[in-house]
Amino acid sequence: MLDWLRFGLGTLLMLGGLFVLVTAVLGQFRFRSALNRIHAAALVDTLGILLMLGGLILLAGWSVVSLKLVLVIAFLWLTSPVSSHLLGKLAVTLTDHPEREMQVDDPSLTRDVKEGD
């Protein structure tokens, strides 16, 4: 009974993660500019990773494997937002007129990024 509960919960988590990641893929193809695409991918993949690996942890049970999966989550949560941040910074640097592609609330902010680097 408990096994079935664990299996169902794990499957539910993984399905949720699948939904979230499919949303990210849809965003990748729907948006036009690089920055909008980063917005879709970077926000979504942390949650997707958490749900997918959380489901795997539940399915694997408490063992060394699940500890390793927790470490994988920690590593990806540390590194993936940073890489998205750097990609976004590069995209802003290389885009001549970011205000034409998206709403820029604070023009000075854009200018700052363009001046640095």
Place this chain on the structure above:
Amino acid sequence: MAKLRENLPSSRWGRFLRWLREGDDVLDRSMAEALEAPAPAPADALVPLPIPRRLTRTRQRNLTRMEKRLRALYVVTAVLICSGIIALLLVTTAGLPDFGDPDNPANNEVPRHYIEKGLEETGAVNIVAGMILDYRAFDTLGESNVLFVAVCAVIILLRLHSGDPRERLRDEADERSREPGHDIILQVVAALIIPLILLFGVYVILNGHLSPGGGFSGGAVMGAALILFQLAFGERHTARFFTFRTFRIVSVLALGFYASAKAYSFFTGANHLPSFITPGIPGKIFSAGLIPYLNIAVGMVVCCTMYALYSLFRKGDV
């Protein structure tokens, strides 16, 4: 029903369908309008980045008829040779023995000996490590040398500033100003994870004879950590512990140690002389004879090579 159909375009579902079909969305629409609008006059601060000279330099040359013909001949010959090689490889693949067949010529007494006697003779729990660093250590020395030779070739082809020291200084300052580092987020995260990555690389190398891993994989992990450090903290900080000199000394020492250690063990083994290298107790960290030390040597070479290749391709110097 008709009423429902009339309401569809303005309903949420209808808007969702339309968004899927044509992307009709407030953000998208404003984006499209903004893209079509003429560019606003550039403010002073929005000066576009200067484009490097090599990117703007295009080849402006009128091709003569002869050159055009030669080019067509080149394309045709290339395609012919390529498809010939592909056909040859496919025919050869079709003639290979089946995968996993016990009667394959590869399944002779050699792998059986490795599997049955490997642990006893080499002392390595990881049979693969026992094979590549003991039975076939000569082969692995060749592989490490291939990496070293590859870096040497890249140095010959790509290494810059051998001449005027003043020019070199100016180039380095220029390089520093264009570096993507100095990003505080990247620096904090890199400072957190680089020690962990290095530690993991060391673990993979030192446990090469006990668990999956070894010099090549661990060295690649450590090289990646060095590259990350260079990206995050820039040239000046990396130069404090890794320069071209470091690369030369580490590579040559590691390869020299490998070659001399294996020369000793080959010499004593072939002449049936007593050797002080013993397999030890399998499973202990100090066991398996030379394998851990050879793993360290290979790891050093691979780590330095990874970083040197990256650095050479990035800025033409280590």
